[in-house]
Amino acid sequence: MLARISLFAVLLLSLGLLQLNLDYLRPQAGDPDSVMVSNALAFEACAEHYLHEARPQGFYPYLLADFLHWLPGPLALYGEEDLDLDQNLERARHQGVLGRRLIGMFGVLSVLMTFLLARRLLRVPWALASSAAVSLNLLMLCIGRTARPHGAEAAMSLLATWTLVRLVEVPSRRRAWQAGLGVGLCIGVLHSGLPITGTLALAFIMLIRAPIKVRHTELAHLISRIGVVAALIILFAYRFIFWNQADGKSASYVVGWSGASRLSEAFWYFDPFLTGALLVGSGFVLCRVLSPSRRGESMLSTALLVASFPLGYVALFIPHNLVHYRHAVPLVPYAAILGMYGMQQLHQLRKPKILQHSVVAACVIGIGVSGYCSTRYVWLSGKPDTATLAARWLGQQRDPPARVVVTSPGFTLPMYMTLQSAQDTHHYLRSDWHKYLRRTGIEFEGAIQAHMLYPSKDQAVGLYGPAMERSLDRQDVDYVVLVRSEGQRARMDPVRKVLRSFGGKIAMVFETRRAMEAQRHTGPTGLVRTMPLAWVWDAERLGKTLEVWRLPQAHDLERHPAQDISSEKQ
Structure with missing residues (x-):
């Protein structure tokens, strides 16, 4: 009874963290992955139009978009072109928030499935600890509070693994249907769920080699039902592939060997305690595998079945260069189970007695620190971020500016976007969100016109300065919003040099600690100082540090020799 109450409390805590303060970033640029979900919705509404155009490569499976269709709310994207600005804003806001709530519910399911899987391998207190570690993990929280499908992938992989474990324990046709549903959802939510096929193959090998043999005809029935x-x-989730075929270019530049380092960085940066526990658990597993003892062979087979998905997932991402922190999210529940296994084994050593107390204290402190930072992150999400504050400050000036240049791709000031900048910057112009972006600059009189400035990826770093110079030459610019980044200093310094040559001065700086984008720094304290946990610990607000530069009117300035950077480069 106490275990059920504790599990309910953990689930309730996870629900609160994943559902509170989701109405943020309105109407700032949406999350890239939520744009892809919106693109899938638009494709369904206007498929014939897409047949005659090149389909963007960044398509996710349609399963999450279909879930959004089934949920209540104003999600129709076409047929209502007479929306005013407020209605358009509400439409875009509702779609983003609804997507976040949907992924958040999958996050709660991840916590529950973590406990159900861990209970088969661990004692109840340690299974509860593993589910608590997942619910309070900052990486799970940050990704789970966006419309990114990786949080849903974590839940579906756990569900598929759990159904396959139950199928191996007691083979039946009903459990085969359940296993087929789990495997289909795991791959249907996100294509990175393909490693679940390895778990499926391992489950059939275990059925074939089971002490109680399954008849070949019955095994064929089980395979057919799952298949x-x-x-x-x-087929339902990936139905868009029958209309268009990828040209293969997207796979040409991702091959490399940095995937393992990026995945390990994600664990270390977002949860150092879980990373340490994971190493301890891995050590005990290695000792158990090398041990000649055959005790607990059934539990070892279950553990092997549970471990097959994360092992296949890591093997899938190791040879890739384009690996981001969000790709580590499906691994967090498995890491929590393995980490708590290591803590349980340490606790069972009995001697010295202080070791038991130290293990419990380490778990309480480690999970508690993650819980504090996660709670603080949710609280910060309800406060205005730096971009919102910068936009308010610009709008409150005595002489409202006519033109603002923003120096980061994909980053826009709230409510200020022009048709041309949207067309130049975004590839996904069919979604309701970007319908808003296209219309705002036209219908909202007196709006600041924010122009995006960035060279293409194949241009050299040294071109950032000349690009800024050409932009300032073409138009009368009042303000420049520069996104400060230690990792991009080589790109930002030429821009600052050009701004000074045009008489620009820093009018305001909006500083913050960034929770999602840790930069590498040199020095003994640089690693700790840039961890997301450390950023959230003392953050005042979320967002990126912004420098707002005030420029005199360009036509009143005399050209200064220092601004001829492009000619010097040539």
Whole structure:
């Protein structure tokens, strides 16, 4: 009874963290992955139009978009072109918030499935500790509070693994249907769920080699049921591939060997305690594998089945260069189970007695620190970020500016965007969110016109200065909003030099600690200082540090020799 109450409390805590203060970033630029979900919705509404255009490569499976269709709310994207600005804003806001709430519910399911899997391998207190570590993990929280499908992928992989474990324990046709549903959802939510096929193959090998043999005809029935259900879900989720085919270019530049380092960085930066516990658990597992003892062979087979998905997932991402922190999210529940296994084994050593108390204290402190930072992150999400504050400050000036240049791609000031800048910056112009972006600069009289400035990826770093110079030459610019980044100093310094040559001065700086983008610094304290946990610990607000530069009117300035950077480069 106490275990159920504790599990309910953990689930309730996870629900609160994943559902509170989601109405943020309105109407600032949306999350890139939520744009892809919106693009899928738009594709369904206007598929014929897409047949005659090049389909963007950044398509996710349609399963999450279909879930959004089934939820209540104003999600229709076409047929209502007479919306005014407020209605358009509300439409865009509702779609983003609803997507976040949906992924948040999958995050709660991840916590529950973590406990159900951990209970088969660990004692109840340590299974509860593993589920608590998942619910309070900052990485799970940051990604789970966006419309990114990686949080849903974590839940679906756990669900599929759990159904396969139950199928191996007691083979039955009903459990085969459930396993097919789990495997189909795991792959249908996100294509990175393909390693679940390895778990499926391992489950069938265990069925074949089980002490109580399964008849070949019965095994064929089980395989057919799993295959039919999984295939139907996968075909439904990936139905867009029958209209368009990728040209293969997107895979040409991702091959490399930095995937392992990026995944390990994600664990270390966002949860050092879980990383340490993971190493301890890995050590005990290695000792158990090398031990000649055969005790607990059934539990070892279950553990092997549970570990097959994360091992296949890591093997899938190791040879890739384009690995981001969000790709580590599906691994967090498995890392929590393995980490708590290591803590349980340490606790069972009995001697010295102080070791038991130290293990419990380490778990309480480690999970508690993560919980504090996660709670603080949710609180910060409800406060205005730096971009919102910068936009308010610009709008409150005595002489409202006519033109503002923003120096970071994909970053826009709230409510200020022009048609041309939207067309130049975004590839996904079919979603309701970008319909708002296209219309705001036209319908909202007196709005600041924010122009995006960045060279293409194949241009050299030294071109950032000349690009700024050409932009300032073409138009009368009042303010320049510069996104400060220690990791991009080589790009930012030429821009600052050009701004000074045009008589620009820093009028305001909006500083923050960034929770999602830790930069590498040199020095003994640089690593700790840039961890997301450290950023959230003392952050005043979320966002990026912004420098607002005030420029005199360009036509009143005499050209200064220092601004001829482009000619010097040539």
